[in-house]
Amino acid sequence: MNSQATSGHNAAIKRPCLGPVQAVVFDWAGTLVDFGSFAPTQVLIDAFAGFAISVSMAEARLPMGLAKWDHIKALGQQPGVAQRWQEQHGHAMSDADVDALYAAFLPLQIEKVAQYSDPIPDAVRVLEHLRSRGIRIGSCSGYPRVVMDKLLPHAAALGLKVEHAVATDDLKAGGRPGPWMALANVIELGIRDVRACIKVDDTVPGIEEGLAAGMWTVGLSLSGNEAGLSLDEYRQLSEAERALRREAASTKLAQAGAHYLIDTIADLPAVIDAIAERLQRGEQP
Known part of the structure; x- marks a missing residue:
């Protein structure tokens, strides 16, 4: 049965x-x-620039599709970006840094999303x-x-x-x-x-x-x-x-x-x- x-x-x-x-x-x-x-990528580039870190469009596109906090973290873990962050800020990017970048990114994204x-x-x-x-x-x-x-x-x-x-x-x-x-x-x-x-x-x-x-x-x-x-x-x-x-x-x-x-x-x-x-x-x- x-x-x-x-x-x-x-x-x-x-x-x-x-x-x-x-x-x-x-x-x-x-x-x-x-x-x-372009809306998510260009705004991410702008957000990183606010922390004195240059990010190329190609670098910004690599983690595309992830949630934006995760995207920022993955972008910061790319070897070139990670090296530039270390040189500029004297330490590896932390989750607190990701939080700060996200806080800078979000109002820019809200402001510009319709434009793109x-x-x-x-x-x-x-x-x-x-x-x-x-x-x-x-x-x-x-x-x-x-x-x-x-x-x-x-x-x-x-x-x-x-x-x-x-x-x-x-x-x-x-x-x-x-x-x-x-x-x-x-x-x-x-x-x-x-x-x-x-x-x-x-x-x-x-x-x-x-x-x-x-x-x-x-x-x-x-x-x-x-x-x-x-x-x-x-x-x-x-x-x-x-x-x-x-x-x-x-x-x-x-x-x-x-x-x-x-x-x-x-x-x-x-x-x-x-x-x-x-x-x-x-x-x-």
């Missing part, structure tokens, strides 16, 4: 999710808004497309709540509206690369199966987040942190230059485990169709 009950339980666990796609959970900077993801956060081309159109298909729209971010409270009304005024948004400090469990923010969207939106969800992100921690939550993952190769291009720079690239940028970013996101890679959110509807077909065939993330 016990054996039969266990067998039935296992059969239920293994039952495939046959679709359709129920929800898409988006990142914000570099995914929905802020082509090239225009919708990425076609983002509004794609979200309307999802609504027309009955697909729920969630989101999460490495930004803390005080920054999201500035960003969300700005984006909504420009036509970019989501059903739910989770900030990195909303949950006791923490942020990326753990699954918690993505799963908080699943709970809030009433999604019945995480296997029918898609996580869209431009960073490695964001892809890892979606995988940890049991979702399909889509990496953005050219609109976000990995390529690090402004919209004007992106438009001015030759096809050969664009291909080189795409290859470098795609390689990193693919190594993180992304199921699909696209240039920008404009290409997402075709991927949703492909995932829906795979779900109908019984395939799982």
